[in-house]
Amino acid sequence: MLILNRKIGESIIIGEDIEITILEVSDGRVKIGIDAPEDINILRKEIYIDITEENKKSLDIDSNVLDILKKI
Incomplete structure (x- = not known):
């Protein structure tokens, strides 16, 4: 397992076409956005x-x- 620290607005790239962005951190919860092809x-x-x-x-x-x- 890869463990990374990210701040709000920072992203992680998986492969060539999947991006995960940290949108919000509040009350012990993290809101993420995932940009990926429709077939995933x-x-x-x-x-x-x-x-x-x-x-x-x-x-x-x-x-x-x-x-x-x-x-x-």
Whole structure:
């Protein structure tokens, strides 16, 4: 993990086309802006985890349905 200190208005560049800018720091929270190409998905980690778990659940349901259909 790379750890950097940044001040308001300063940025971090990832690759050639992603820029993360510190917009505000207040009450222990940091507001950031992310400039990236439209084809790059940007999700909060907790949302990403929720989506991944739901996808896994749907795969389990599908395999159960296939087992039932095979018996018919």
